[in-house]
Amino acid sequence: MTRTISIASRFNGPPGSGNGGYVCGLLAKEIDGPSQAILRVPPPLEKPLTLEADSYLATLHDGDVLVGEAKPVAFDLVAPPAPTLAEARDAAKRYAGFADHRYPTCFVCGQSRPAHDGLDLFTGKVEGRDMVACTWTPGADLADANGIVRPEFIHAALDCPSYWALTHAGKPALLASLTASIDAALPRTGEELIVAAWPIREDGRKHWGAAVLYTAQGAVIARAEALWIEPKQA
Structure with a gap:
């Protein structure tokens, strides 16, 4: 299957490029089951891109340039017990990005966007x-015709939280890959959910973090492990 898609400017991460988790989600939803999506270059906005997919591989090209790809993988990340709604609401008050944010207009975690x-x-x-x-209540604009949150937004929601869990948080880093699994029925818009993330490990310029989306009652909806890479020093 081959089709042309475009990443709307609304769904930016750093200025001028697509949010990594959202773009990984566009690729991952073409794969059945857990997947690993890898970004090769910053995804361009408002430009025709070629998406090709079968059961084993999804690719996104900008002309001859490979933007990203996804493939099925085994994924055994163990989700810890969820924080409570009250704990997640309280934690959001301590968001480090309120004081210092490199990408304040990021679609997922930017604090300088218009309301909602x-x-x-x-x-x-x-x-x-x-x-x-923190908590998350998805809006109707993120849903399909049946009021179900589209999977690319689930992946987006698992992206930036894993960055803010890192000891490296606040310093430059870009999403390189997102390994993720949607483990339960996708939520409906208007449901209050819990997003939690924690650091895994680091190795030089590479930093791994994990994130989980839970129901308000603490049941796992989706899990992800993200690889963040610091840019090379000029």
Whole structure:
């Protein structure tokens, strides 16, 4: 299957390029089951891109340039117990991005967007845990005709929180890959959900973090592990 798509400017991450989690989600939803999406270059906005997919591989090209790809993988990330709604709401008050944000207009975690234009995922430190969290109530504009949140927005919601969980948070880093699994029925718009994330490890310029989307009752909806890479020093 081959078709042409375009990433709307609304769905930016850094200025001028697509939000990594959202673009990974566009690729991942072409794959059945857990997948790993890898970004090769910053995804361009408002430009015709070629999406090709079968059961084993999805690719996104800008002309001859490979923007990203996704493939099926085994994924065994264990989700920790969810913070409570009250803990997640409280944690959001401590979002580090309120004080210092390199990309304040990011679709997922930017605090300088018009009201309800982004996901507004402001994950802050959970008291007593090595974890950041916030709540998320998806709006109707993120849904399909049946009121179900589209999967690319689930992936987007698992992206930036994993960055804000890193010890490197606040410093330059770009999403390189997102390994993710949607484990339950997709939520409906208007449901209050919990997003939580924690650091995994780091190796030089590479930083790994994980994120989980939970129902308000703490059941797992989706899991992800993200690889963030610091840009090379000029």
